Amino acid sequence: MIAYILFTCLAILPLLVYLQNPYFLNDCGYAITGFKIGKRLAKIKKKFSSILDSFLDHVATHPHKTFIIFEDSSYTYSQADKESSKVARALSRHAHLKQGDTVALFMANEPQFVFMWLGLAKLGCTVSLLNHNIRSKSLLHCFSCCEAKFLITGADLQGPIEEVLPTLKQDGIRVFILSERCDVDGIETLSDKIQQASDEPLSPELRANITLKSPALYIYTSGTTGLPKAAVVSHDRMWRAGFLQRFAGVRSDDTLYLYLPLYHTAGFIMGLCGAIDHGLTILLRRKFSASNFWNDCRKHNVTVIQYIGEVMRYLCNAPKRDNDKDHKVRLALGNGIRAETWAEFLERFGDICICECYGATEGNVGFINYVGKVGAIGRENFFYKRACPYAFIRYDTEKEEPVRDSRGFCIEVPKGETGLFVGKIGAQTPFSGYAKNKQQTEKKKLRDVFEKGDLYFNSGDLLRVDNEGFIYFQDRIGDTFRWKGENVATTEVADHLITVDFIEEANVYGVKVPGHEGRIGMAALKLKENMDFDSKAAYQHVKHYLPSYARPRFIRIQDTLAVTGTFKQMKVKLAEDGFNPDVITDPLFYLEDNKGYIPMTKEIFNSITEGTLRL
Numbered sequence: 001m002i003a004y005i006l007f008t009c010l011a012i013l014p015l016l017v018y019l020q021n022p023y024f025l026n027d028c029g030y031a032i033t034g035f036k037i038g039k040r041l042a043k044i045k046k047k048f049s050s051i052l053d054s055f056l057d058h059v060a061t062h063p064h065k066t067f068i069i070f071e072d073s074s075y076t077y078s079q080a081d082k083e084s085s086k087v088a089r090a091l092s093r094h095a096h097l098k099q100g101d102t103v104a105l106f107m108a109n110e111p112q113f114v115f116m117w118l119g120l121a122k123l124g125c126t127v128s129l130l131n132h133n134i135r136s137k138s139l140l141h142c143f144s145c146c147e148a149k150f151l152i153t154g155a156d157l158q159g160p161i162e163e164v165l166p167t168l169k170q171d172g173i174r175v176f177i178l179s180e181r182c183d184v185d186g187i188e189t190l191s192d193k194i195q196q197a198s199d200e201p202l203s204p205e206l207r208a209n210i211t212l213k214s215p216a217l218y219i220y221t222s223g224t225t226g227l228p229k230a231a232v233v234s235h236d237r238m239w240r241a242g243f244l245q246r247f248a249g250v251r252s253d254d255t256l257y258l259y260l261p262l263y264h265t266a267g268f269i270m271g272l273c274g275a276i277d278h279g280l281t282i283l284l285r286r287k288f289s290a291s292n293f294w295n296d297c298r299k300h301n302v303t304v305i306q307y308i309g310e311v312m313r314y315l316c317n318a319p320k321r322d323n324d325k326d327h328k329v330r331l332a333l334g335n336g337i338r339a340e341t342w343a344e345f346l347e348r349f350g351d352i353c354i355c356e357c358y359g360a361t362e363g364n365v366g367f368i369n370y371v372g373k374v375g376a377i378g379r380e381n382f383f384y385k386r387a388c389p390y391a392f393i394r395y396d397t398e399k400e401e402p403v404r405d406s407r408g409f410c411i412e413v414p415k416g417e418t419g420l421f422v423g424k425i426g427a428q429t430p431f432s433g434y435a436k437n438k439q440q441t442e443k444k445k446l447r448d449v450f451e452k453g454d455l456y457f458n459s460g461d462l463l464r465v466d467n468e469g470f471i472y473f474q475d476r477i478g479d480t481f482r483w484k485g486e487n488v489a490t491t492e493v494a495d496h497l498i499t500v501d502f503i504e505e506a507n508v509y510g511v512k513v514p515g516h517e518g519r520i521g522m523a524a525l526k527l528k529e530n531m532d533f534d535s536k537a538a539y540q541h542v543k544h545y546l547p548s549y550a551r552p553r554f555i556r557i558q559d560t561l562a563v564t565g566t567f568k569q570m571k572v573k574l575a576e577d578g579f580n581p582d583v584i585t586d587p588l589f590y591l592e593d594n595k596g597y598i599p600m601t602k603e604i605f606n607s608i609t610e611g612t613l614r615l
């Protein structure tokens, strides 16, 4: 009898557990991976090793495995090792680079980018990853953030570098180009020097002073305000972000498709570093191409892809084919996919595990949706919260600050309610801040949150947790919006606009467009007295100074720009107004692709909202 009761209890136990939490097994799996990663980190802490060391381990164990496939060439682990040793020797000999030096890389996605970084890592240098789309003033600003004395550029980017060369020369910066010949005074060639260098391994002594806390990279982020900031990525941080692939279940026999820019965290750390951690084969591409995407995957047996939300939509928008499900992709890792696109993607391209993640380059706590729940960016986990404490606090969107109670402390929102996400800053969850920017670093810190003296990282993101513990992204506060996967800092765009001679003031914001993720740029302008809007000059200016994703697509001319009591520009109302010429009586302009600003019409508006005109 007792045996019978016991048996029945045992039999229904799984059912009870399931009814309580249908994701019990996923949660356990996640916790186990977390413990394993914790153990790995402890080992790395005890005896420091970097991602470079992990790469060298793979070179030793499988030298002939393919590391990078790019266009018509491919490189094994051993070849990449030798190439990067040549880079390191050439730079050590001709630029006298040594550990602790910072070097800025201004390159597009190509194997040389990876060899450059590996070579610089072999010398113990910190590498600043410049966005190769930026130009002139922004380029100089980003370069100066990290106090680099050296800049290395790809041969295809000589033009933009020549433009800023006078300033670089003035500051005594040494500039190298990946080319065998260059007649420009102040730019030294590097390819010839690399070719002549020996490929002998370099002594680890050259980087013996590097620790887990040393800066490994600077990655630029728009954050919430102002010009881009250089987030300091320590070796510790690099490991942690690279471990994301472990949480997602990537295996060493996977092939990763890497087309996201290597100057961002997603491409460089989550993609490249994660792949090196596992010793994967990487199919590297210059940039995303919807028409080649699946053919590439088929041709090279790609099993893991990375995404940003926009890319998933481009893939779904491409014409349907019979062989849509004919591929080996089993896992997609990324962020920003909308729930509708998610369902459509699975329906069309088959059973692919979509692993949506959340985190900022400089952020100290992130999430991962390890059960594939459509629409969620992550899932709360008891063990994770113990290791990396965080909270969702009530936020006043009018005053633009967290709500405080009578004692001055923040208030946690109940489940189901949207709150500002903050991560506790501690030994396990450090915040390295921004290079040479104390003010912006301080701005991201929130003090006295739940008790006197505590310290949190303010993500600037509004999230919501549902009753099952799934986390959903709601909104980003402050002055940044996202378009085509890039953060656009409104103040930076405005700074450029007001240098145009007929523009007195500019208020830049993002507007929603039906069928598109994120927001597209729009600017409300106040013109100088007795001056007209010169559409040609405005276009020439934004084209020259801003990457295409940051150019205001719509312009609205106003007599006065509204400000708040504290003289902050009002953006919410303008963003809500949008770009409908029937609603807005102010003069409106639309930026036509490769042409310029033309007056906005009802026809253009309709084509955009109906989706016949793609932005």
Ligand SMILES: *[C@@H]1O[C@H](CO)[C@@H](O)[C@H](O)[C@H]1NC(C)=O
Pocket (backbone or CB within 6 Å): 098, 099, 100, 209
């Ligand atoms: C490494 O650190 C030691 C001790 O602080 C110092 O003497 C040495 O010069 C450093 N080496 C380099 C290359 O910076």
Ligand SMILES: *[C@@H]1O[C@H](CO)[C@@H](O)[C@H](O)[C@H]1NC(C)=O
Pocket (backbone or CB within 6 Å): 299, 300, 301
């Ligand atoms: C892809 O996989 C197929 C079947 O397993 C194999 O025959 C082919 O050689 C592989 N192609 C590449 C490029 O690895």
